[in-house]
Amino acid sequence: MTVQINWSALGLVLIAGLVSGVGVVVLFTLGVRGLSDYIDAKQAGRTSVLGLGGAVVGFALSLAIVALGIYVIVAG
Incomplete structure (x- = not known):
């Protein structure tokens, strides 16, 4: 029996x-x-709206990607 691998x-x-x-x-x-x-x-004593915004966006997008990956695995 030969095993064929779909390389692409x-x-x-x-x-x-x-x-x-x-x-x-x-x-x-x-x-x-x-x-x-x-x-x-x-x-x-300063404000950093860009820092807080970057943190929120970075964490939210990484959480969304991880959640999507878990959904894809569980949904099968």
């Missing part, structure tokens, strides 16, 4: 996994960085 499909899965994995890490990192900027500005 395997390549697409590999690329999708790498892009989504790196994307979630980058978005979460931007969220942490934005939150850090916001906390530093708050301690210095």
Whole structure:
């Protein structure tokens, strides 16, 4: 019995996994960085709307991607 591997499909899965994995890490990192900027500005008596906005967007998008991945796995 010969096993045939669909290399193009395997390549697409590999690329999708790498892009989504790196994307979630980058978005979460931007969220942490934005939150850090916001906390530093708050301690210095300033405001950092960009830091807080970046944190909210970064965390929300990373949560959405993870939730989508879990949904795809569970829905089957």
